[in-house]
Amino acid sequence: MRNTSARQRIEEQLDGAERLQRCLVPKTRADREALRRAVAAGVAVRPFSGMFMRASTWNALKTSPRVRWRYVQNTFLDEHPDEAVCSFSAALDHGLWVSKKYLDTIHLVASGRSHGRCGTGIHRHECPLNEIELNGTVKRTTLERTVLDCSLVASFEDGLAIADSALRFCKLDIQKYRDYVEALARCRSGAFCAEMVARYADGASESGGESIVRGLIVALGYLPPTMLQAEFVDPIDGGAIRADMYYELPNGLRLIIEVDGFGKYVGADGLGKEMQRRLVAERQRESHITALGIPVMRVQFSRVYEDGYLEHLLRRFGVPKVAPHM
The missing domain is CATH 3.40.1350 (Trna Endonuclease; Chain: A, domain 1)
Structure with missing residues (x-):
């Protein structure tokens, strides 16, 4: 009887998380153990530390990797509302075309902490506070900063897809952005690639x-x-x-x-x-x-x-x- 009650409780919590397009973050030890058993049985998955989803829901989103990763990213930000996203995580929040190869890490502004990788799935980056904005309840880097940060580390073609979508969907001013890149990218690792992305970006492109x-x-x-x-x-x-x-x-x-x-x-x-x-x-x-x-x-x-x-x-x-x- 107790096991039936626990399963029902977990099912209800998973239903609620899915309605919000979130992963489930269990709040009690008993729920965590129940979800770990569900993962072992193949009924649930653990896409990120401390987060769970039905395996059927996760697998149904296989052809939509950006939608799938938003479940993870938005759940993390619900749990850590003071954090600000940057790089590819900010690009995802801006609605840009982000290659699925970059959708395995949450990128956060260092905010005084040491930058670099901070455990599995988290990477912190230095960023001036004046280049952080508020989108609803989410803190993120500005569009220009986001596109630049991605272009400095992505391959040229992946950076171009991000910049194209910023022009197409977010009305990025290309001349202002080129001036921005010229001023900020100089002497930084990846500067040549970022400058080439700014040169060739075109919002007429219809897909990543x-x-x-x-x-x-x-x-x-x-x-x-x-x-x-x-x-x-x-x-x-x-x-x-x-x-x-x-x-x-x-x-x-x-x-x-x-x-x-x-x-x-x-x-x-x-x-x-x-x-x-x-x-x-x-x-x-x-x-x-x-x-x-x-x-x-x-x-x-x-x-x-x-x-x-x-x-x-x-x-x-x-x-x-x-x-x-x-």
Whole structure:
């Protein structure tokens, strides 16, 4: 009877946490022990120290890593309201495109404490207090500081995705940001990468995947696209149709680059019907783009980090190399 009561209590607490899009932080030793048993049985998971979720809920969010990590980050901030997030954690709070490879650590402002890694899953960074703002109940670094901090340590393509999304969704002023980077990044580790991100950032990019592919093109030393989301008259129905990337090459030829990937079709909900609807619409768009008569270079996002894959495509489609490999 007692075990049934304990399970029911834990189920109710998990329900409440899920409604708030939070993990469950048990408050009693008995609840902690019950949740550890649930983890051992595969019913629950422990995504971060002291936090628990139903395994079914955690697994359902597998295709939405940013949504999943927000459960963890927001739970941590509920438990530590005086902390301020920075770097990739602040980028997540700003709603920017953060690669899932950076979603395993909570980044906090040092606030007088020693900076660096502070135990599993926590990293503290130095930051002036005048570059911290309040977003509701969350303390975070300003948009400019956040993009810069990420660009200093991320790969060029990942930093570009973050900067592109800051321009697209948060209306980052690109000229002011470039001035900001020039003033603050100089002589810091990663300064060259941060300056390149500021130079190539473009809010016309519609997804993190497109930004990453464009970043890799630049990093490999190839000519960047002439235009993002270039609009054409649809040759099938006369409407407007857009291409991910468009080139007017030096030899007078034109080229369209389309980025194909599962992430373009699956939303935060990951529902099958929604995926099918998006997939059908995307395939129709692709067929209409092909009818334009412009060569189309299709990039499989899942393969962009394969050795030589992207460079082989660029050479085959005549995109010239204009700079050394970054």
